[in-house]
Amino acid sequence: MYNGVGERMDDIDHAILSELAKDGRISMAELGKQLDIAPSTVFKRIEKLKSSGVIEGFTISINPEYFAESLISFLTITVTPDDKEEVASFLADHNGVLELYETLEPSDFMAKVVVSSITDLKNDILIPLSRYAGVKEIKPFITVKRIKEQNWSVRRYD
Numbered sequence: 001m002y003n004g005v006g007e008r009m010d011d012i013d014h015a016i017l018s019e020l021a022k023d024g025r026i027s028m029a030e031l032g033k034q035l036d037i038a039p040s041t042v043f044k045r046i047e048k049l050k051s052s053g054v055i056e057g058f059t060i061s062i063n064p065e066y067f068a069e070s071l072i073s074f075l076t077i078t079v080t081p082d083d084k085e086e087v088a089s090f091l092a093d094h095n096g097v098l099e100l101y102e103t104l105e106p107s108d109f110m111a112k113v114v115v116s117s118i119t120d121l122k123n124d125i126l127i128p129l130s131r132y133a134g135v136k137e138i139k140p141f142i143t144v145k146r147i148k149e150q151n152w153s154v155r156r157y158d
Helices: 011-022 028-035 039-053 081-093 118-130
Strands: 071-080 099-102 109-115 135-142
Touching: 011 028, 011 039, 011 118, 028 039, 071 081, 071 118, 081 109, 081 118, 109 118, 118 135
Parallel strands: none
Antiparallel strands: 071 109, 071 135, 099 109
16 A cells, blocks of 8 residues: 555554554654654654655544533435535534545435534534435434444555
């Protein structure tokens, strides 16, 4: 697999990504120790992965149960082709939309949203979304319990 600048990622790059996916706060020294390489090498590799676009950023994982907005719902949305861009823009700009994907059949989009209540889901997302003439169908799937959430998995495909 290439790193975005035409260079192949090697085992060290994959190991760094794998460890950072588990713990983005790991120090360069600890990561170097785990991988048996110098911390300066770890730093240079991470900088290269960042500049090439492989690493888009670092974030934290928040437990939604500690906040008022903790109702997670997934929406599948079917839209006419002419209105895809406008609906995608609405969803992408909405603060309650955590993730948005364009999909293949049977729907056009899948969105992961967080709200305080079912009423807020209806008033803040479903009703405004349904006002777009090109929205043909919205199917909400309301979650009741988070079993697993993982930001990313690093696998080799070479």
